[in-house]
Each structure stands twice: as C-alpha cells, then as structure tokens.
Amino acid sequence: MYQALYRKYRSRTFNELVGQDHIVTALKNQIKNEELSHAYLFSGTRGTGKTSAAKIFARAVNCLNPHEGEPCNECESCISILEDRVMDVVEMDAASNNGVDDIRELKEKVVYPPSTSKYKVYIIDEVHMLSKGAFNALLKILEEPPRHLIFILATTEPEKIPQTILSRTQRFNFKRISTQVIIENLRRITELENKSCDDEVFTLIANNSDGAMRDALSLLDQCLSFTDEHISYELATEVLGITNEEVVFKLVDALVDRDINRALTSLDNIYMSGKDITILISDLIVHFRNIMVVKTVKDFNELLYTTRIEEYSAISAKIDLDDILEILKILNKTLADIKYVQDKKTIFEMSVIKIINSKSDNxxxxxxxxxxxxxxxxxxxxxxxxxxxxxxxxxxxxxxxxxxxxxxxxxxxxxxxxxxxxxEEKTVEMTKSSGTLNLNKILESWDSILNGFKQQKRVNIAVLLSMARVSDFKNNTLFIEYDEKNFFNYKAISTEDNVKFITDFLNNYFKENMEIKFQIANFKExxxxxxxxxxxxxxxxxxxx
Structure with missing residues (x-):
C-alpha cells in the first residue's frame, strides 16, 4: 500500500526535525539531564512538527539505549512504540474525544503505573477542542500528577486553552519553517525517491506551503505521483492548480499601471485556464507584500526568497507605498469576503476595478x-x-x-x-430620436445590453458601463454619465477602441445609427x-x- 510522503519521511529523531532547533536543543537537554516536566504544551501552526516531536519525545524518555537525548529506535521499547504495540504511549484526538467523560476515563487509567515502559506518555492533539468540563477534569490530573505520567498537549490555537492549564505546562512554540529549509528538505526527499524536478518547482511549493513542512510534502507528493518523468515548473503549476508566476506578474503590472483593459483581460485568461480565484488572490497578496518589502526595506534580500528581484524592484519604482497598502487592504478584504459567494470571478473583477480606481491623496x-x-x-x-x-x-x-x-x-x-x-438627481428627458428609438426603450434594454457585452468576451466594457448611468438620448446621441469619483472609469471607457466597439454593438442591437457620448457629472455649468x-x-x- 502506498504511503504518503509526509508519513514515509516523518522525523524519527530530534536531529531530523527540521526548522525547530531551539525546541530540539531544550528537549534533548531535559532528557539527558533527566529534568522532565509532567506536562508540555506544543503550540504552532499546522505541519510544523508538533506531533512528530511529541512521538520522538515519548520514545526518547522510554528508550533503553538513549544517546545525547535521542531515541535509538532499535531497542524493544522504541520499536514497540514505533509499531503502536505498547499501551503506555497513547495518542488522543481531542476533536473527537472532547467530553468530560473522556477525560474522566483517562483520569482513571493514568493512576496505574506503566506496564512495560518507564513513563506513561499521553499525547493529546488539538487540545483546544476540549469542552469546559473536560478542561476542568484535565486540570485535576495536572494538579497532582503521578510521577510516571507525562502529558504532551498539542494545539494550533493556544489562546483557547484556559490559563489554569497553561500555567501547569512547559510551553514550546513551533515556528513556521523557513522557505530555504523547506526547499532543501524537498530536494533531499525527491532525490531519495529517485525523481527530479526543476529548482523552481521546489521554490513554488515552498512559497505555497505557509511554512508547513507537511503541506509542502503533500504538494510534492501530488507532483511526483503525476508522472515518473522530470517535473517541470509548467507541469507543477498545472498539477497543483497554482497560478504561474509569469501570469501573476502580468496582472500585477496591469494593476500598478491602472490599465483596466489589460487587468481584466489577464484575469479572464487566468480564469479560463482553470485557476482557482482564491489561490490567485493569495498569490497577488504575496506579490504586493514583496513589492512593499522592496519599497520599504533597505536589505530586503533576507526577507524575500525569489529569483525575480529585478522585476519586483522595477514594479516598486512605479507605485507609491500608500497605493501598495491600499491594494493589500482591498485584496485581503476580498479574500475574506469571497469564501461566502458563489460567483468568485465577478467579486474579484469588482475588486480589480476598485484597485484601479483607488488613488492616493497627494x-x-x-x-x-x-x-x-x-x-x-x-x-x-x-x-x-x-x-x-x-x-x-x-x-x-x-x-x-x-x-x-x-x-x-x-x-x-x-x-x-x-x-x-x-x-441633485438628474431629470431624465424623454426625447425621441428621429426614428422609433427613445431613452425609455434604451433603459429597458440596458441589462440585456450589458449581458451582450459579456457574451462578446468584453467583460471589461460591461463592468465599466455598470458603474455609469444612461442620462439622455437626443439627436441620435446616447449620453452616458459618470460621477466625478469614477473619473478613472470614465477615462478607461473613453478609449477609441471601446467607443467604436460600443457604438457598433448598439447600432447592431437597435438597428439604428447612433453615437455615444461619455461625460462627467457635476461639471455641467x-x-x-x-x-x-x-x-x-x-x-x-x-x-x-
């Protein structure tokens, strides 16, 4: 049976636990000096090694031949724990065993000494999921624990744990693993699997793992299982559904240049290629974060892991810091809001328009x-x-x-x-044209007209026109009006190409010759x-x- 990479290459010793050197040193010293606590709290984001460290610790304290605080993984005690054959090391999931009765049952068991091991070790994963009553029952155990008992509590949300519990534990915070460490580990495991990838693939995976080694190994597993041949960067982006960095740079450049046509066209191309909008927004946040770092930090190389420093520098030179912050604010709000809507593309298009219309106050x-x-x-x-x-x-x-x-x-x-x-509200004058067309008929057909532009693959025109209002129709001229605050929309829609396309479309739609006139409101007199x-x-x- 195939075993996932994150399980196959789970750390078996403290030295194999990557990215958590400060914790490894402390735990090994405690084991060597036999200065063990009765309760530990391992907290940190997912996939950073909390459970792996707990299992290594459980073997190390019971190992018959420990060396410098490390388990030998060869003695009977270590092997039985590795094979889950010993009753003295128990791993619980608090998400499914979170009631007071579960902890009371545990309380009855822990009083008995271990059967074959030196210590009874209870690993409680996602401990923050325990109920209030369960926490109170656990507190009773922690207040007067037996000498043979060690608790290791693991959680991603330590703030949800009562202070009375926290005060009775030694707390170790597992930090996010650095991009460079993840890349090196991915390269090592790929070689062990007798596979090969472009170096850009490792960087791509590391940048999308949010500092979690388990997430990185899952993404690598997905790539390696796709083919036995070499994994190229292009193939990896297709397999993982991650947006190609080149495409994201084009969209970023369009946003910075406030080019609405280019931005919406880039977005549409990305969407039609099957990319996930949520992932795309996350990628944009990372890109603008990098631009912000380049813009504000003198020695930014230490804060970025990318081979495209020159491109980030070029973009940062074209945009003010206030605009970067405003764009990040809009993108983060969009990312939070988009999870609740079905039509994610439209919501993101609205955000693109908002970004392009945003302007600093200088x-x-x-x-x-x-x-x-x-x-x-x-x-x-x-x-x-x-x-x-x-x-x-x-x-x-x-x-x-x-x-x-x-x-x-x-x-x-x-x-x-x-x-x-x-x-003041504008008074609509119902002036008839020389033919049968009039303002009222145009207004009644306007929603259908906007849908027509979308069907013609000119979503940008539909979006821009939705920001305006049809104000008048006389002498076969249709007047479309923008508020002063939508000046950038007015400039974007007024290009020669857009005006010609809209005019031809409306002439064909109504079977009459007409002209289009765009104007700004509130500057009439x-x-x-x-x-x-x-x-x-x-x-x-x-x-x-």
Whole structure:
C-alpha cells in the first residue's frame, strides 16, 4: 500500500526535525539531564512538527539505549512504540474525544503505573477542542500528577486553552519553517525517491506551503505521483492548480499601471485556464507584500526568497507605498469576503476595478486629475472660451510650503463646496430620436445590453458601463454619465477602441445609427466648475484670464 510522503519521511529523531532547533536543543537537554516536566504544551501552526516531536519525545524518555537525548529506535521499547504495540504511549484526538467523560476515563487509567515502559506518555492533539468540563477534569490530573505520567498537549490555537492549564505546562512554540529549509528538505526527499524536478518547482511549493513542512510534502507528493518523468515548473503549476508566476506578474503590472483593459483581460485568461480565484488572490497578496518589502526595506534580500528581484524592484519604482497598502487592504478584504459567494470571478473583477480606481491623496495627482477633467469639459463645450478663456493653474508658483497647506486644507474646502452645492438627481428627458428609438426603450434594454457585452468576451466594457448611468438620448446621441469619483472609469471607457466597439454593438442591437457620448457629472455649468476649482485649490492659486 502506498504511503504518503509526509508519513514515509516523518522525523524519527530530534536531529531530523527540521526548522525547530531551539525546541530540539531544550528537549534533548531535559532528557539527558533527566529534568522532565509532567506536562508540555506544543503550540504552532499546522505541519510544523508538533506531533512528530511529541512521538520522538515519548520514545526518547522510554528508550533503553538513549544517546545525547535521542531515541535509538532499535531497542524493544522504541520499536514497540514505533509499531503502536505498547499501551503506555497513547495518542488522543481531542476533536473527537472532547467530553468530560473522556477525560474522566483517562483520569482513571493514568493512576496505574506503566506496564512495560518507564513513563506513561499521553499525547493529546488539538487540545483546544476540549469542552469546559473536560478542561476542568484535565486540570485535576495536572494538579497532582503521578510521577510516571507525562502529558504532551498539542494545539494550533493556544489562546483557547484556559490559563489554569497553561500555567501547569512547559510551553514550546513551533515556528513556521523557513522557505530555504523547506526547499532543501524537498530536494533531499525527491532525490531519495529517485525523481527530479526543476529548482523552481521546489521554490513554488515552498512559497505555497505557509511554512508547513507537511503541506509542502503533500504538494510534492501530488507532483511526483503525476508522472515518473522530470517535473517541470509548467507541469507543477498545472498539477497543483497554482497560478504561474509569469501570469501573476502580468496582472500585477496591469494593476500598478491602472490599465483596466489589460487587468481584466489577464484575469479572464487566468480564469479560463482553470485557476482557482482564491489561490490567485493569495498569490497577488504575496506579490504586493514583496513589492512593499522592496519599497520599504533597505536589505530586503533576507526577507524575500525569489529569483525575480529585478522585476519586483522595477514594479516598486512605479507605485507609491500608500497605493501598495491600499491594494493589500482591498485584496485581503476580498479574500475574506469571497469564501461566502458563489460567483468568485465577478467579486474579484469588482475588486480589480476598485484597485484601479483607488488613488492616493497627494497634491500632484489631484492637480493632474482636475486638469484632465477641465480639458475634457473644454473639449465637450461645457466650458466656453468666450466666457472663460482659460483656467491657469501656475504650478511653478505653488511652492513647497503652499503645496503642503493646500494639501492639508483640501478635504475641508471640498466638503464646504459640497455643502454649498448639494447634489441633485438628474431629470431624465424623454426625447425621441428621429426614428422609433427613445431613452425609455434604451433603459429597458440596458441589462440585456450589458449581458451582450459579456457574451462578446468584453467583460471589461460591461463592468465599466455598470458603474455609469444612461442620462439622455437626443439627436441620435446616447449620453452616458459618470460621477466625478469614477473619473478613472470614465477615462478607461473613453478609449477609441471601446467607443467604436460600443457604438457598433448598439447600432447592431437597435438597428439604428447612433453615437455615444461619455461625460462627467457635476461639471455641467461653467461657473460652477470654476468655483469648484477655486474652492479646492484656493483663490490665491487660480488665475482667471
């Protein structure tokens, strides 16, 4: 019968227990010096060696020929424990034996001395699952334990264990195993199995094991069992369902460049290749975490294990730290929310849109956005040169001190403007076209139109249009309006390619010739627009000519 790698290569001695040197040294010294405690608590994340250490400890304290605190694994005592033939070493699962009656039964058994061994050792796994009554019963045993009794409690959630129990144990915290240690162990086991993998495969598995050796061995087992031939990086990503790093870098680059078309297209390609959205989000979090480290830490090589330092450095140079933190915030919230929804792809697409629309609050970007809006209004004819020839923001005249003052007062001035000019609902004018098409008919068909874009594999257009509203239809021109806060959506949808595609689609849909006009709301009146500019940046910084 085939034996899983994590069982086949389970550590049999303390020296084989990788990544927990501080614990190994302490336990071996206690065994050598015969300074044993009656109760130990092994805590830490899954797959870090808690149960393996407990079993090694149980053999070591009962070994007939111990050496430097290590079990010999050859004497009758060690062999009988390894083969589960001895009644003096008991492993319990508290998840299924968590009642008070289970612990009371245990209490009745532990008082008797061991039958063949020196110590009775009880290993209670997932001890935090015990009920309150069971913990109270266990406390009674720990308060006055027999000299021949040793408890080893293992848990991934020590915070759920009562303080009265914790105070009666020696606690050892098992840390996550480093990426380098996992890679070396994976390479060793692969060689023992007479198999071969690309070095990138070991790195891929280690980076996706969250510091758990058991998880890493399970992933390696999955790869090695797929074929007897060499395991390439590409094959490993397919077998494990892990997103190819090259593809993730393309998506990250699109997000940093705020290119919504490229981002949604990359996402769609990844999704159609069968990749799990949850894993993809986790991969993105890791990537942006690495970008954050490169951006903020001088000697970041010690905190990253990757061969693509240059790519991380290039991306970090294109993005502000505030934007990185905002993206990580959005991704982490998406990862938490996505587990409760069925259509994970749509939720993630919404998050991609949110990331691209997010913007930091620095003055330079605000000026750039406002200038773009003003230029757009001039082109639309909303600002007439006969009334206001130009709005001249003299960037050179804004010194550093003034810029800081403007930046600090921006939110206050903006809120004052909004309180003076409250938003009003737009009145929809039902103007008929020269044909049979009118605004009401377009509005009734709008959901069907958005679905049509999705069927045409232009999900990005459907998502962008869902952020806007159809405001008017007259003279065979359809007006689609975005709020000021959705300015980036407006810029993304207004590309020549998008406008042509939407126009052709609607002409075909309604069998009439029509034009599309995208516009920004709340900048309809020329004087109101200029007043908003003055209130945002201060009259002293705006020159009307």
């Amino acid at each position: 003055l330079e970007k605000r000026i750039e956005i406002l200038e773009s809006i003003i230029d757009s209004l001039k082109n639309d004819g909303s600002l007439l040169s006969s009334d206001i020839k130009s709005v001249n923001i003299e960037a050179g005249s804004i010194n550093k001190e003034k810029a800081v003052n403007i930046d600090k007062s921006f939110e206050n001035k903006k809120s004052k403007v909004e309180s003076k000019t409250p938003k 020329k004087n109101e627009a200029i007043e908003r500019v003055e209130n945002i940046f201060g009259n002293e910084n705006i020159e009307r000519i």
